[in-house]
Structures are given as C-alpha cells and as structure tokens.
Amino acid sequence: MLNKAAILDGLDLSSFMLAAAIEKARTILRDQSTIALSEEGQTQLARLLQSQPMPTVR
Secondary structure (H helix, E strand, C coil), rough: HHHHHHHHHCCCCCHHHHHHHHHHHHHHHHHHHCCCCCHHHHHHCCCCCCHCCCCCCC
C-alpha cells in the first residue's frame, strides 16, 4: 500500500515516508507552539496588555 502510494505520488518509498514524517513533525511542532485562548481568555489578555501596571519599589 505504501509502495503504491509512493509511486502514485512520483516518489520512491524512502522519500515518500520521509515527506510524511516531516509533515507530521511540522504539525506537532506547530500545535505545541500555538496558544489557544477562549474568548474570555482573549479579552482578559487584551485587558492586561492595555493596562499600565504601577511601578514597584524595586
């Protein structure tokens, strides 16, 4: 099955498998580097970014 898919994609089996592994790695890395916030979380983050905190003693 993998061999047939590779041939149909114009690749040898090694290149086909490597391309699939690279795509999977990209997906995992993208998913792990993305922060998903709820609508409430987005609102709270925007509020925090817009507010000016008071300076501390330090």
